[in-house]
Amino acid sequence: MELELRRGHLQTMAKIALYIFIIVTTIGLSLTADILGMNQSISYGETLVSSDLIFELGFFTPGNSSMSYLGIWYKFSPETVVWVANRNNPLAERSGVLTFSTVGNLVLLNQSNGVVWSSKSSRVLQNPVVQLLDSGNLVLWDKFSSSSNEAYSWQSFDYPSDTLLAGMKLGLNLKTGFEWRLTAWKSMDDPSPGDYVNLLNYSQGLFQYEIVQVDGHSKKFRTGQWNGVQFVGIPPIPIPEQAIVPIFMFNETEISFMFEVQKSQLLLKMTLNYSGVLQVFVTDRSRSAMSNLMHEFPSDSCNLYDRCGANAICSLGLCECVKGFMPRSPDEWKVLEFSSGCMRTIPTNCSKGEGFMEIKRVKLPDLLDVTLNKNMSLKKCKDECLKNCSCMAYANSDIRDGGSGCLMWLGDLIDMRVFEKQNYGQTLYIRLSASELGMHTYAN
Structure with missing residues (x-):
């Protein structure tokens, strides 16, 4: 009698185990599976999860959208998607399948088996394997080759x-x-x-x-x-x-x-x-x-590109024309509209006595109309800027070992700001006429 009860118990446990296996197989991959091999695929509701349970790959439908995408998100925060495969070709139905092509590419198929996205690997893989790493990188390689970075045929980190x-x-x-x-x-x-x-x-x-x-x-x-x-x-x-x-x-x-x-x-x-x-x-x-x-x-507002217009400097959210310049449209500046920028009060004309005003801790102007000489000293850079009537300002291109290289701006100075703290920004030298040279600082 006792033996028969044991047999009945074992049969019941076996049925339960089989039932669980069928459910897991029907729902999809195990939540701990991080690798997809040849002849395997992922459908809607199935996922890959990195070995340390940090990232998860699968199909998702964002927010109020009716479209579906293949993506990677944090396992603990599914709403935080960090990578999307088919950004340009969403799936209109929840029937996408991620699998391998005949040449070993990772491909995303729609309901009609049309390819809506492909990894476009650079070489043919005989036994392709794709793995979701704990870094969040989805990598593709051949099963019989090394799985080092150099051997990856394709990786999501490149895209x-x-x-x-x-x-x-x-x-x-x-x-x-x-x-x-x-x-x-x-x-x-x-x-x-x-x-x-x-x-x-x-x-x-x-x-x-x-x-x-x-x-x-x-x-x-x-x-x-x-x-x-x-x-x-x-x-x-x-x-x-x-x-x-x-x-x-x-x-x-x-x-x-x-x-x-x-x-x-x-x-x-x-x-x-x-x-x-x-x-x-x-x-x-x-x-x-x-x-x-x-x-x-x-x-902050000073980080917004060209916040103050040409030839002006932003500091603590406020705009100021560089010394030697005035608002191009004073009425606009009165209502804190600075986009018109500043123009010279007295034009420079390469006359004797012209020089430069030093501004410290400044975000140098944008690289719109500049020349670069990596081997020129700052003293030589100053001399060359004075010789060039179009030169508006100059600075070192490299600040290591006391500074080297010469950057010269030949047009308007765009997108400058001054930092309050030391070790931020750089020193810029702006050309002024002889009559305008004098004491003026933006960064004491």
Whole structure:
């Protein structure tokens, strides 16, 4: 009798186990599965989850939208999407399938088996494997090759959406011209490419990061140029000390910015939102939402591009014409409308006695009409600027080891601001007529 009861109990347990197995198989992949192999696929409701349960990949429908997308989000905060595959080709129905093509590409198929997105791998893979890493990077490689970064056939980190995660690059491959850039969502409910991009502007060996409105290519914010130590217009971001390490790469192959997180319990992301503001979020992994906003770019009115117009300087939200200049439209300035900028009070004409006024701790003007000589001293730069009747101002291009290199501005000076604190900004020398030279300072 006792033996029969045991047999009945075992049979019941077996039926329960089988029932659970069927349910799990029907619903989809195990929540701990981070790898998808050949002949496997993911449908709506199924997900990949990174091994340490940080990131999750699957299909989502944002906000009030009726469209579906393949994306990656934080496991603890599903509403915080950090990457979207089919931004340009949403699925109108919840029937998308992520699988592999015959040549090993990762492909997203719609209800009619049409390809709406593909990884477009550079080589044919015989046994493709895709894995969601704890970094949030979705990587594709051949099963019988190494899984090191160099062996990845494709990775999502090379194709950012609106978010920069630790280990992702933002910049430019100088050999191929390939760009790593952020593109904002169209709206809170629409992850299609929006109105703003965050990219590296590189020309003549000079570079800076900019937030640009796609329609009309108008700038909303710029970091200021790299001066060998930092971007001249960016003070340090107030993030936990020694927790985040910024890494800037500048060589013959690439110019790029990335960051690493030194404390494993912290998560950091930089997101370009749909209104064109780059936001820095830091949170502890134990929390349930990515809501700790640490910094924004632009962070104040002086950070807004060309806030004060030409030949003017912004300080503490107020605009002032540079000495030797006056408002081009005084009536507009009286009502705090500064876009018309400033013009010279007394034109310069390369006459004897002209010189320069020094302004310290300034965000140098935009790189619109400049010349660069990396081997010229500051003294020689001054002499060359005086010889050139079009030269409006000059500064060192590199501040390391006492300063070197010569930057000369040959047109209006755009988007300048003065910082209150030491070690922010740089020294700029602005040309004045002989009668206007004298004591005047913006940064005591």
